[in-house]
Amino acid sequence: MNSYKGRKPPTSTANVNLSIPTENKRKNMEKQNLDKVLLGERLSIDEEMVPGTIHLIDLEGVLNVKKDSGSQSNIILQPQPSSNPNDPLRWPKSKKIAQFSLLWLWSFVQGAGINWAGPLFTIWTEEFNCTFAQLNIAAAICFAFLGIGSVFLQPTAMKLGRRFVYLASTFVVIISNIIGSQGNSVQILYVVNFLSGFATAPGDTLVEISTTDVFFQHERASYLSWFVLSLYAGSDLGPVASGYIVQNLHWRWCYYIQVIISGVILILQLFFMEDTTFERRETEELEDTIMQQIKSRETILSAVQSGQLSQARVNSDDKLNAIVSVNNSINTDDDSIDYSIPKRTYWQKMRLVETEYNDSRSWLTIFYRPFFLFTIPAVMWGGLVYGSQMMWLSLLATTQSQIFSVAPYNFTTPQVGLTNIGALVGSLIGMAYGGPFVDWVTIKLSIRNNGIMEPEFRLWTMIVPTILNAAGLLAYGLGVSYETHWFIPAGLGQGFLGFSMASSGAICLTYSIDSYPKLASEGLVLMLLLRNLIGCGFTFAIQPWLNKSGLKLTTWLMFMLSLVINGSFVIMIKWGKDFRRATKDSYYKYSDPMFGELFKK
Known part of the structure; x- marks a missing residue:
């Protein structure tokens, strides 16, 4: 029995002609069918959105978004440049490279400035009447304040501008070196390393943010790897020069x-370094827009094929026709620039403090927001893997003098410094691998995945660094223990370690940023804090560890530790997307700029 429950019963259709619907009825049916399907697609879009999963390649060239103007013109620009002519993403490539080069030079010098002292440890033990353990404490202080400095200086850069922090840091580094030049005790080294570690902290976090300010996602690994190289190259060449x-x-x-x-460098920064601070206030989510365009096009074509929608209707409707037509309006899209916004003058660009495009939140909010991310697996994993690289760097810096300056090698101080050339060569190759090669692999895998990029695509390249890291530890530690030719520990051992440190650092940083792009700044601060705390703890522990276990057993233990830590990329490949999906709500909550704001305006 049919029950109408308040609905009007159907009237007789005996005298109604049902064979040929009127034109208006047909149009209404088409509209209802289209609206119904589009609503279903809208719901499916919301369900499918996973942080970090993006459309990187427009395989058919049909999306109405800005794309790379180079040879790979179907690469979607992530993020999309704003209409503001002062947006750093709109800088010419030549200007981006020039600013990047100045920042690279600064980062290189800072890397050398905190790792050059290894060959001098033997000299200082005699002149300062101290032990290797006390000198290791000085190195550990530097690591500790690298992490602490990033926590304090990152929010300062967001409020007062990147340029202000770079200038202030360079000035403090100059002061710390003046103090160091007059040092006559190990306690002075503690003060110097405290100041230099704190001031050099932007080289660990802020340079990565400056990179994401001006370069797009498909370029990110390449340029981040250059910055990782600058730190390791400085660490490798600093001891050579000091010797x-x-x-x-x-x-x-x-x-x-x-x-x-x-x-x-301070003079160059004063007159040539521009600020890349730019608070983006997009009202529309790019990935959501792309998904809607793709789903809408698929829906319309499917409706035409099934007869729910006529091709004539599509051809006559400008909006429908625009959705299904190939969009050739790509590249930089200069027409979208808002010329009512005046371009900055030279002196406006050289301001010491940025007040126009700085972060509108309170300093305190920016300061404590990174600590919310302890529940985000990709960030914690990136901090752990990157931190382990500091263990190997600390191993080389704190042991090279006591290993190579005695029998059977009996190297002079300059020769001890030259042992770092192997690590430098490895870092150069690792930079090329962890940067351009990883970007290339990611783009290729995205094309195979219908243009959709998953951050985990980058992690397949961790296989080589994992193997070479373990091999490098064995070659370095066992080579010395068995008194092999110096090339085994200094050439192969340090070369493999240099490769793995440079490549894996760039890979895990880029992976974490790609997974949670709106939390890039907070994620980097937490990862670098974890990295430097691990490096600090290891530097404190390495000498007692060596004294108790000996170099041979310590080497085997570190070998196993490296396989476990670096090899954990397999877990992230397998379950990384599930982790991102499970933390989706937390990501959207934490990425709200006002989340945690205590002093609302």
Whole structure:
């Protein structure tokens, strides 16, 4: 029995002609069918959205979004440039490279400035009447304040501008080197390493943010790998330079020369470094827009094919026709620039403090927001893997003098410094692998995946660094233990370690940023804090560990530790997307700029 429950019963259709619907009825039916299907697609879009999963490649060239103007013109620009002509994403490529080069030079010098002292440890134990353990404490202090500095200086950069923090950091580095040049005790080294570690902290976090300010997602690994290289290259070449300075001048000249170089860089920064601070206030989510365009096009074509919608209707409707037509309006889209916004003058660009495009939130809010991310697996994993690289870097920095300056090698101070050339060569190759090669692999896998990029695509490239990291530890530690030719520990061992440190650092940083793009700044701060805390703890522990276990057993234990930590990329490949899906609500909550704001305006 049919029950109408308040609905009007159907009237007789005996006298109604049902064979040929009127034109109006047909149009209404088409509209109802289209609206119904589009509503279903809208719901499916909401269900499918996973942080980090994006459309990187427009395979058919049909999306109405800005794309790369280069040879790979179907690559979608992530993020999309705003209409503001002062947006750093709209800078010419030549200007981006020029600014990047200045920042790379600064980062390189800072990397050298905190890792050059390894060859001098033997000299200082005699001159300062101290032990290797006390010198390791000085190195550990530097690591600790690298992490602490990033927590304090990152929100300062968001409020006062990147340029202000870079200038202030260079100035403090100059002061710390002046103090170091007059040092006469290990306690002075503690003060110097506290200041230099804190001031150098932006080289660990802020340079990565400056990179994402001006470069797009498909370029990210390439340029981040250059910055990782700058830190490791500085760490490798600093000891080489200090060895020759000590031989030809005096160890105090290591500080004097840094004062001179940092002074020149400060002048260059004052007159040529522009601020990349730019708070983006998009009202529309790019990935949501792309998904709607794709789903709408598929829906319309499907409706035409099934007869729910006529091709004539599509051809006559401008909106429907635009959705299904190939969009050739790509590249930089200069027409979208809002010319009513004046371009900045030179002196406006050279302001010491950024007040126009700075972060509108309170400093305190920006300060504590990174600590919310302890529940985000990709960030914690990135911090753990990147932190383990500091363990190997600390191993090389704190042991090279006591290993190579005694029998059977009996190297001079300059020769001890030259052992870092192997690590430098490895870092150069690792940069090419962890940067351009990883970007290439990611693009290829995205094309195979119908243009959709998953951050986990980058992690397949962790296979090689994992193997070489473990092999490098064995070659370094066991090579010395069995008194092999110096090339085994210094050439192969340090070379493999240099490769793995440079490549895996870039890979895990880029993976974490790609997974949660709106939390890039907070994620980097937390990862670098974890990295430097691990490096600090390891530097404190390495000498007692070596004294108790010996180099051979310590090497085997570190070998197994490296396989477990670096090899954990397999877990992220398998369940990384599930982790991102499970933390979707947390991501959207934390990425709200006002989340956690205590001092609302």
